[in-house]
Amino acid sequence: MKYIILPLLFLVSIASAQQSEKYDLQWKVTDTLTYKTIMDEKHVPTEGKEMKMDSLFGELGKSFDKMRSQASKLKYASKLFNDCRGNIDIVMEVVREEEDTTDNMFTSMVSMNGNVMLRGKISPAGELLSHYYNTSQSNLIALLFELPSKPVAIGEKWHLQVDLIAMDQNFVGEEFSKENEVFIEEIREKNGDTVAVIKYNIAEYVSGTFGNAAMSLFGEAKEQNIYMKMTHKATALFSIEKGRWLEYKGNTEIDTNFSLLGSGGVRTTVFELIPE
Numbered sequence: 001m002k003y004i005i006l007p008l009l010f011l012v013s014i015a016s017a018q019q020s021e022k023y024d025l026q027w028k029v030t031d032t033l034t035y036k037t038i039m040d041e042k043h044v045p046t047e048g049k050e051m052k053m054d055s056l057f058g059e060l061g062k063s064f065d066k067m068r069s070q071a072s073k074l075k076y077a078s079k080l081f082n083d084c085r086g087n088i089d090i091v092m093e094v095v096r097e098e099e100d101t102t103d104n105m106f107t108s109m110v111s112m113n114g115n116v117m118l119r120g121k122i123s124p125a126g127e128l129l130s131h132y133y134n135t136s137q138s139n140l141i142a143l144l145f146e147l148p149s150k151p152v153a154i155g156e157k158w159h160l161q162v163d164l165i166a167m168d169q170n171f172v173g174e175e176f177s178k179e180n181e182v183f184i185e186e187i188r189e190k191n192g193d194t195v196a197v198i199k200y201n202i203a204e205y206v207s208g209t210f211g212n213a214a215m216s217l218f219g220e221a222k223e224q225n226i227y228m229k230m231t232h233k234a235t236a237l238f239s240i241e242k243g244r245w246l247e248y249k250g251n252t253e254i255d256t257n258f259s260l261l262g263s264g265g266v267r268t269t270v271f272e273l274i275p276e
């Protein structure tokens with residue numbers, strides 16, 4: 001029996017050592033890294049539920065929905081390059097091909113900014129530095145490019161600097177929850193490269209009411225109970241030797257009965273980063 005137990009103990013010790021080994025996930029940007037960026041959004045309005053805000057902002061909401069639809073059909077490129085202080089700048093641009101004569105509300109707005117729709121800054125260790133941009137921009141930079149600022153083991157969890165749901169002072173929260181977990185699921189060896197398979201599990205939920213004072217501004221005297229749930233699930237492959245994404249595929253979902261400017265229902269956005 002002891003001849004069977006010893007090999008088993010040896011195998012267990014090897015597995016334990018692999019689990020405790022730390023991996024340093026650091027960006028290594030020597031030249032401009034460019035990723036073809038997919039952001040494909042789909043919106044399914046909630047049926048059978050009264051959306052009071054829609055009646056107040058109906059036409060404006062339709063315009064916003066149209067602009068979102070136009071945005072999801074465009075092509076994007078995310079570029080990472082070193083700044084003068086040793087950190088990494090990120091710029092997401094709308095790619096306008098020469099033969100593309102598309103002109104709509106969204107492209108007109110973006111063209112005024114030099115076709116740049118998103119900026120951010122991270123450290124080589126993946127720490128989000130550009131806290132000065134608005135929350136929605138910072139969230140997207142963190143979801144796509146933030147890494148743990150210290151070496152981590154397989155299964156060891158870290159969190160991203162994101163707050164997916166933002167309400168103002170007129171909202172009175174009653175129920176709320178927040179999950180924010182990212183971890184290495186496994187380490188693979190591929191063509192002599194050590195690749196970390198990273199999983200994202202982020203979920204936020206809140207329900208409550210807007211006070212009578214706020215609702216009266218929109219002609220509503222009765223408090224409206226609302227809820228909002230946002231999730232982000234993703235799987236990404238990071239090359240430890242090369243210090244870059246080999247693949248990133250994620251899905252963000254918003255589920256809410258708060259229909260301001262046509263946002264009510266379920267809105268799903270598929271994200272993908274493809275190295276160029």
